[in-house]
Amino acid sequence: MKVLVPVKRVVDFNVKVRVKADQSGVNLANVKMSMNPFDEIAVEAAVKLKESGKASEIVIVSIGPSQAQDTIRTALAMGGDRGILVKADAPIEPLAVAKLLAAICGEEKPGLVLCGKQAIDSDANQTGQMLAALLGWGQATFAHSLELGDGTAKVAREIDGGLQTVAVKLPAVVTTDLRLNQPRYASLPNIMKAKKKPIAEKTPAELGVDISPRFKVLKVAEPKTRAAGVKVKTVSELVDKLVEAGVLK
Amino acid sequence: MSALVIAEHDNKTLNEATARTVTAAAAISAPVHVLVAGENCAAVADAAAKIAGVEKVLLADNPLYAKQLAETMETLILSIAAPYDAILAPATTSGKNYLPRVAAKLDVPQISEIIAVIAPDTFERPIFAGNAVETLQVPAGKKIITVRTTAFKPAASGGGAAVEKIAAAADPGLSSFVGENLSKSERPELTSAKIVISGGRGLGSAENFHLLDKIADRLGAAVGASRAAVDAGYVPNDFQVGQTGKAVAPELYLAIGISGAIQHLAGMKDSRVIAAINKDPEAPIFQVADFGLVEDLFKAIPELNDELEKRGLGQKA
Numbered sequence: 001m002k003v004l005v006p007v008k009r010v011v012d013f014n015v016k017v018r019v020k021a022d023q024s025g026v027n028l029a030n031v032k033m034s035m036n037p038f039d040e041i042a043v044e045a046a047v048k049l050k051e052s053g054k055a056s057e058i059v060i061v062s063i064g065p066s067q068a069q070d071t072i073r074t075a076l077a078m079g080g081d082r083g084i085l086v087k088a089d090a091p092i093e094p095l096a097v098a099k100l101l102a103a104i105c106g107e108e109k110p111g112l113v114l115c116g117k118q119a120i121d122s123d124a125n126q127t128g129q130m131l132a133a134l135l136g137w138g139q140a141t142f143a144h145s146l147e148l149g150d151g152t153a154k155v156a157r158e159i160d161g162g163l164q165t166v167a168v169k170l171p172a173v174v175t176t177d178l179r180l181n182q183p184r185y186a187s188l189p190n191i192m193k194a195k196k197k198p199i200a201e202k203t204p205a206e207l208g209v210d211i212s213p214r215f216k217v218l219k220v221a222e223p224k225t226r227a228a229g230v231k232v233k234t235v236s237e238l239v240d241k242l243v244e245a246g247v248l249k
Numbered sequence: 250m251s252a253l254v255i256a257e258h259d260n261k262t263l264n265e266a267t268a269r270t271v272t273a274a275a276a277i278s279a280p281v282h283v284l285v286a287g288e289n290c291a292a293v294a295d296a297a298a299k300i301a302g303v304e305k306v307l308l309a310d311n312p313l314y315a316k317q318l319a320e321t322m323e324t325l326i327l328s329i330a331a332p333y334d335a336i337l338a339p340a341t342t343s344g345k346n347y348l349p350r351v352a353a354k355l356d357v358p359q360i361s362e363i364i365a366v367i368a369p370d371t372f373e374r375p376i377f378a379g380n381a382v383e384t385l386q387v388p389a390g391k392k393i394i395t396v397r398t399t400a401f402k403p404a405a406s407g408g409g410a411a412v413e414k415i416a417a418a419a420d421p422g423l424s425s426f427v428g429e430n431l432s433k434s435e436r437p438e439l440t441s442a443k444i445v446i447s448g449g450r451g452l453g454s455a456e457n458f459h460l461l462d463k464i465a466d467r468l469g470a471a472v473g474a475s476r477a478a479v480d481a482g483y484v485p486n487d488f489q490v491g492q493t494g495k496a497v498a499p500e501l502y503l504a505i506g507i508s509g510a511i512q513h514l515a516g517m518k519d520s521r522v523i524a525a526i527n528k529d530p531e532a533p534i535f536q537v538a539d540f541g542l543v544e545d546l547f548k549a550i551p552e553l554n555d556e557l558e559k560r561g562l563g564q565k566a
Contacts, residue, residue: 123362131353139319229540
C-alpha cells in the first residue's frame with residue numbers, strides 16, 4: 001500500500017516569533033525553519049509501516065516555496081521514497097492545501113494519508129479533515145496509536161476525555177498527535193542517499209486548483225502581554241497574596 | 250440571518266462550552282439555533298433550550314450520533330446547513346474533528362479557534378502558539394467557525410427554546426466506534442474549572458503527581474499537566490494544557506514544577522491569576538506569573554496543604 005505524507009515547512013518550534021512593526025505579519029527573515037513537528041511524527045509513522053511490511057512506498061508532498069525542497073529531503077532522509085513539491089510562494093489557506101492534496105491523491109491513489117494534526121504556524125487544525133471530506137474518505141484525527149488491518153485502520157485518538165478508538169475504512173486520512181511515536185534522526189548515510197531520491201515539481205495551476213486566499217488578514221498583533229508579577233519568599237506569603245487577590249477563599 | 254451552534258455533550262450532560270459558543274454565535278448572527286446530535290440525549294436538548302438567546306434546539310437522537318464521529322456529523326450538519334449564515338462549534342477535540350469536513354464540503358474556509366468577534370465578519374485568533382494574534386476578515390457567505398471557549402463567557406440560562414426533533418442523515422459508513430478509555434474524575438473539568446493546579450516534569454513520577462491531589466480536592470480544582478509530564482507518562486494525555494492540549498483560563502492557575510515552555514504558556518496565560526512554584530529562579534513561567542515562589546516543590550506542596558488547612562481555605566462546605 002502506498003502512503004502519502006504531506007509535510008509543511010514552518011518556523012522551528014524553538015523560535016519565539018516576533019510580530020512585524022507594521023502588523024502585516026510575523027518576522028520570518030533569518031529565522032530557523034524546520035519540518036512541522038506533527039508532520040515529522042507522520043513521516044515516522046509511515047516509515048514504521050514500511051519497515052513492518054505494511055506500506056510499499058512513501059510519497060512525501062510539500063506545498064510551498066522552493067526551500068520546501070529541504071523539508072522534503074529531510075523526510076526522504078528519514079525513509080520516504082520520493083517527493084512531490086507543489087510550488088507556491090505566498091502562504092496558502094488550509095482549504096486550498098486540502099484541494100491540492102486531493103488532486104495529488106487523485107493521481108497517486110494512496111491507501112493512506114498520514115499528516116500532522118496541525119501546523120505550528122497557523123495552528124488551524126483543518127487540512128487533514130478537509131482532505132478526507134473532499135475525497136469522501138473516513139478520517140482518524142489526533143492519532144495516539146495506529147494499527148493497520150485488512151482494509152481498515154484501527155486508531156486510538158487523543159480526545160478531551162481521554163482516548164477513543166475508532167476503526168476507519170481505507171483509504172483514509174490519519175492525523176498525528178504527539179504521543180504516536182518519537183521521530184528518528186536521519187543518519188548521515190541516509191541523508192546522502194536522500195539527495196539522490198527524486199522530487200517532482202508541480203504547480204497549483206497544473207493541479208487545477210485556485211489557491212488565491214479567501215481571508216483578508218487585517219493585522220497581526222502581539223498578544224496581550226502579562227507583566228511578570230512579584231516573587232514571594234514563603235508559602236505562607238503566597239497564600240496571603242492569593243487570598244488578597246480573591247482567588248482563594 | 251441565523252447562526253447554528255453544534256452542542257458539546259456526552260449524551261447526558263450539556264458541556265458548558267456550548268453556552269460559551271452561543272455567546273460567540275450571538276455576536277455574529279441571531280437568532281441562534283443549537284444542534285444536539287447524540288443518542289438518548291433528550292436531557293441535553295432540554296438543557297440547551299434553557300440557554301438564553303437560543304431560539305430553537307434541533308435534536309438528532311440516533312445511535313449514529315452516539316459518539317459524534319466526524320463522518321456522520323458531517324452529513325448531519327450539511328443536511329441542515331442551508332439557512333444558516335454562520336455555523337459554530339466549540340474548539341474541542343470533537344468540534345475540531347468534524348467541522349473542517351463541513352467547511353470543505355461547503356467550499357468555505359474555516360476560521361479556527363476564534364478568541365474575539367470584532368465584527369460579524371471579522372475575528373481574532375491566535376497563531377504561532379499564541380505568540381501572535383491575527384485579525385481576519387472573511388468573505389461574504391457562510392462562516393464556519395470553531396471557538397476557543399475560554400475566551401467567551403457562557404450565555405446566561407433562563408431561555409425557553411422549543412426542541413424540534415430532526416431526522417438522521419445518511420450514514421456514510423466510513424468509520425465506526427471501537428471503544429474508549431476515558432479518565433474518570435470527581436474533579437471539575439479542566440476547561441471550566443475555577444481553579445486549575447498543574448504539574449510538570451519537576452514532579453518526577455506518576456506517583457509524585459498524586460501529591461497535587463490533596464490540594465486539588467481541598468480547592469475543588471481541576472488537575473492539569475505540562476506536555477513534558479504527559480510525555481513522561483506521569484498522567485494521561487487529557488491532562489495536557491497548552492498549544493496542542495487544552496486552553497484554560499481559570500480564576501487561579503497554580504503551576505507547580507512547570508518550567509513554562511511557550512507551548513504551555515499558550516494554553517494558560519489568559520488565566521486571571523497565575524501562581525508558580527519552581528526551584529529554578531530563571532524558569533520562564535515566572536515571566537507570566539503574578540506570584541512566584543522559588544522553592545523545591547517537594548517542600549512547598551506539603552507546606553501549601555498545611556497552610557490551606559490551617560486557614561480553613563478552600564474547604565468545600
